Amino acid sequence: MKKLNFTSITKYTILFLIALLLTVTAIVFLEGRKSKNISLWITPASYFNEGWYYFDSDSRRQEIDSLPVRIPADKFGTARIYHKMVRSSHYCMYIDYYAHHQAVKAFFNDELIFEYAPPSNPGWLKSYRSFHNLIAIPLNRDGILCIETKASISSTAGEFGQIRIGSRDELLNRIVSERLPQFLLGAVLIVLGFILFIITAFYLRVAFDRTILYFTLLLIFLGVWQTEESRLLQFFIGFQALHWFFEYMMQPFILILSFLFIKELFINKKHPALIILFACITLSIFTQLILQITGIAQMTSTLFMINSMFIVVFAYILVLINLNFEFARKSVKVIFSISIALCIVSFIISSAVKHHKNFTDPILYLGIVFLFISISIFVIQKTQKQFNAVRSAEIYKKLAFLDISTGVSNQTAWYTLIENFSADGIKLDKYCMFMFDMNNLKTINDQYGHLEGDKAIRSFCECLKRAVGKSGDIYRIGGDEFICLCKNIDYTRATQIENMFDYYVKNQTESKVQFTAAHGYAFFSPSSKADFIQAQSMADKAMYENKILSKKGRS
Known part of the structure; x- marks a missing residue:
């Protein structure tokens, strides 16, 4: 019989509890169907x-x-x-x-x-x-x-x-119940826009791609437009000019952002198709504003220009992304194409029968949902590719600066640190640079072999890590030479690091070879790259003095 361990008991207990909870819930749901439903909605007007x-x-x-x-x-x-x-x-x-x-x-x-x-x-x-x-x-x-x-x-x-x-409450409830889906659609788009911005800018730490930036703004502007279209913003905002802006100015802004989004998809930024599209969008918006300002025609009667350009822009997006972007899977590409095609159809129907708002409004909402789905698929795919590329680049960079044998930073990392150094402000930080060197590594390699020599180096480095702790960073700059750079420590802490290192080396058990080490340090407050080179020379000199004293002590 198989013996049950704690993990198995925990798993089966949790499964039993979940099954029990679902059973009780099912019983309550079945019995609850017999009772009368409650509602906070007042009798509709x-x-x-x-x-x-x-x-x-x-x-x-x-x-x-x-x-x-x-x-x-x-x-x-x-x-x-x-x-x-x-x-x-x-x-x-x-x-x-x-x-x-x-x-x-x-x-x-x-x-x-x-x-x-x-x-x-x-x-x-x-x-x-x-x-x-x-x-x-x-x-x-x-x-x-x-x-x-x-x-x-x-x-x-x-x-x-x-x-x-x-009654007043009945009327308000009726307005809210009818317009709530559109208001929620707008609110969701706004929230998703901000979430996408936060995730890409801070969490994923991806270099903020302009395509993603324009898509984020597109989501937010679409959301604001839809919340205004729901009429429910009237409950919160009484400033009529702001309502006018949300209703009529959002659409040209959305059109401009859509163009900028398309522009980022073009490899050739001066492609004739892109120039023609830009000219059409500019002309339609400019014409609308001129007709509005001169009083010849109000924005309400010229929105067909914007709606027509929306259809053209979405068609551009459909064609360009299919031609220029490689999706992870063919099924994803099919879903994207169907979604944006349905969006185009929805906008065409909405523009063709605009006088029947009870029929066209739901179709327009559906079109916006399809637009969101299609472009989201594209942006997610592109962000994933970009994130993978950045992650790969970070891995390569880390490997380039890592000493594989010991796990500390290598010589390249050390000289890159010096090359990128810049003093912060007038007050200069105080550093302490240590030099550590293993004695007689060549003798160990010759006598015990290079594998044992490598093991001794790793043990040497582990001793150094334990001694330094979080006080500084360690760099391997040669076969048996290490630099440790500590910031804002005093002489007491510097002496403590050396003494602890000597103790760990004397009592190490990782390598069967007993080895000794020399070390020295120098304090400095760098204002230029040259100060690092000078401090390294001083620490190196102090280390060799320590090496000579150690040899005299053993003789």
Whole structure:
């Protein structure tokens, strides 16, 4: 019978506990299906789309079948719709009216109960943003509710979207529940962007590749744009100009970052395809801004230029990465290509049927998710390659500076240290340089063989390591010569290192050959590379004096 050890008992006990926990969980889940679910969401607000009417230019009442609707507006872009309100047991109810680039006023029995007017400056900016407006309706009496809109841009004149009615909490819950997925998508992109930056810049210590930098910024800007598109930033930020920036300026910035990302993929930075793409992007953004500033067309009506360029840019990314980048596996390349192709299709559909936002918005979110997946696959693959290259380079560098036999730094490391030295500030650091030399290594090699001589050298070095500890760094500069460089130690510690080294050498058991050693040290405060050479000469002289004294003591 196989004897159980502690490791086996631990493993089987943990497996039994996990199985027991899962069994109990399964029982609770199965029984829990019989109970009623709880929810923190308040009863959703109901639509308030029927019963509205308006007056035409001849003052005749015209019934509206249902919202949303577009009715004739006057020459100033103003339009009004009306609804008869009946007295209710509720003292006050709210309606949620989504103003689409419109100023809004609400009247109850000709009394102004709500007003929202977008900023009037700068004068050329007619469209700030679309906002939710929660309007309190007094229901302690019968009356006529009138909603008046004045369009900032001609395309929204006379436009009235769906209206919901309910308590304030019901309306807020409805807005949040509908927009939360898009807000979370944006938040996730922002967080991932910052995480990627931190990992690549600090954890992996990779030289920050521009491709990764642009991708990181692309994630953050996409995230900000999507959180703004969710409309939920309105809960936290009231500054309308900032909402305008997040909505309309993010997209050109995303386009510029996408171009910079593509530019890094080109080996030939002056490739004609790259120049043409840059010219198209520059022209579309410049045209948009000129049309906006001159008042000829608002940003809202020229976004098709940006959307078209997005499709072109994503197509460039698809082609370039497939042509210029070698993926780790063919399956990864296929997933990347399918993801970015689906992203392109999503943006084409979203641009083609932009007037049906309930249909196009989810497709656009899906497109952004596919874009994130595809480029993430590429960046992860590239980062992994880059990290492996850096790690290999670090290994080669370490090997180049390492004495394989003893495990301490070698002569190359020592002279590299001197070559790269620079004094820090006015106050110079105090160093102590030790020289250590094994006596009669040639005799040991001749008498016992080179294998035993190497073993004696390793034992010698181990004694030195134990004596120095963390006080300094050790370098093997010759067959039996070592330098130890200590920073900011005093004479007491220097003498202690020598005495401990002598003790360890005398009592070593790693080598069957008993050996002796000479040593000496010199203190110096270097201000230049030459000071190291001079200190080495002084320490070397002190070591040979010690060697002569040792020989006299043994004779």
